[in-house]
Amino acid sequence: GSLEPGWADEVRALARRRDAVLLAHNYQLPEIQDVADHTGDSLALSRIAAESDASTIVFCGVHFMAETAKILSPDKTVLIPDAAAGCSLADSITVDQLRDWKAEHPGAVVVSYVNTTAAVKSETDICCTSSNAVEVVASIPAEKEVLFLPDQFLGAHVRRVLGRENMHVWAGECHVHAGINGATLTAKAQANPDAELFVHPECGCATSALYLAGTGAVPADRVKILSTGGMLDAARSSKAKSVLVATEVGMLHQLRRAAPEIDFRAVNDRASCRYMKMITPEKLLRALREGRDEVHVDPELAARGRAAVQRMIEIGQ
Numbered sequence: 001g002s003l004e005p006g007w008a009d010e011v012r013a014l015a016r017r018r019d020a021v022l023l024a025h026n027y028q029l030p031e032i033q034d035v036a037d038h039t040g041d042s043l044a045l046s047r048i049a050a051e052s053d054a055s056t057i058v059f060c061g062v063h064f065m066a067e068t069a070k071i072l073s074p075d076k077t078v079l080i081p082d083a084a085a086g087c088s089l090a091d092s093i094t095v096d097q098l099r100d101w102k103a104e105h106p107g108a109v110v111v112s113y114v115n116t117t118a119a120v121k122s123e124t125d126i127c128c129t130s131s132n133a134v135e136v137v138a139s140i141p142a143e144k145e146v147l148f149l150p151d152q153f154l155g156a157h158v159r160r161v162l163g164r165e166n167m168h169v170w171a172g173e174c175h176v177h178a179g180i181n182g183a184t185l186t187a188k189a190q191a192n193p194d195a196e197l198f199v200h201p202e203c204g205c206a207t208s209a210l211y212l213a214g215t216g217a218v219p220a221d222r223v224k225i226l227s228t229g230g231m232l233d234a235a236r237s238s239k240a241k242s243v244l245v246a247t248e249v250g251m252l253h254q255l256r257r258a259a260p261e262i263d264f265r266a267v268n269d270r271a272s273c274r275y276m277k278m279i280t281p282e283k284l285l286r287a288l289r290e291g292r293d294e295v296h297v298d299p300e301l302a303a304r305g306r307a308a309v310q311r312m313i314e315i316g317q
């Protein structure tokens with residue numbers, strides 16, 4: 001149905017009544033970001049979820065994010081406005097595939113991106129997000145083999161930054177970021193020679209961004225590989241007049257709020273995550289009125305994944 005004008009006030013009143021904190025990822029619809037108590041990247045939101053004393057967490061994001069909150073806080077009620085909000089990246093490796101891969105590399109340390117299922121986390125040594133992936137891998141003794149999964153572009157970025165040879169990378173990808181490719185980025189960068197480039201490391205173009213910088217086609221100090229939270233910090237301190245943004249388009253909303261004087265433009269304005277956009281004001285209201293969809297994680301799986309997620313929120317503080 002159509003939305004009542006006072007819907008945001010109703011959301012806040014219902015949240016208070018349920019003793020709920022509302023968290024929204026930077027890729028959510030602008031109106032969801034604006035009604036939330038906290039908006040942030042996946043690492044910041046995991047930390048807030050772990051520290052919050054609210055008895056209910058309403059996670060406006062995708063399913064693995066809500067699952068991660070539940071793993072960290074098994075005694076809290078965790079709600080997601082639509083449990084069907086999945087993630088193509090999390091779907092790119094199953095727990096059976098991970099077990100087979102581990103069997104091929106006995107003794108290797110498993111680093112999983114937070115974009116994974118609870119089952120995959122239960123077979124993981126340390127989780128990471130795009131904001132602390134480099135620090136997480138750097139914390140592993142140099143002689144240890146590393147299995148990094150599931151994102152090939154983030155993995156390639158970490159391997160390049162650390163120059164680490166004994167790191168194997170799974171060939172997964174996020175369909176939204178993989179579609180932001182090098183050709184588009186090169187054309188946009190050349191058409192806007194003064195713009196800075198903010199590039200999420202999940203992008204298919206992350207390699208091209210560094211190539212451009214390396215050839216001098218774009219000055220190296222104009223190219224920044226950043227998580228969504230890192231983009232906001234960079235925007236606040238940037239002196240640029242315009243910035244080209246290579247990530248999911250929801251990010252533009254927080255960037256424009258953080259630095260209204262900068263002209264932010266998407267490298268690919270069709271880079272929209274249909275899963276993130278499944279969380280609508282109507283479904284958020286329904287979640288708060290009806291207490292759904294509640295997120296459950298098998299307690300045994302959660303117990304096995306908890307240490308890996310806890311190490312993630314501790315590294316890179």
Ligand code: 13P
Nearest residue numbers: 041042043129130227228
């Ligand atoms: P970050 O917010 O950690 O940069 O994550 C990006 C992402 O694709 C989450 O789905």
Ligand code: SF4
Nearest residue numbers: 087088089174176273
């Ligand atoms: Fe998953 Fe990609 Fe959507 Fe993020 S943008 S939730 S990685 S499908």
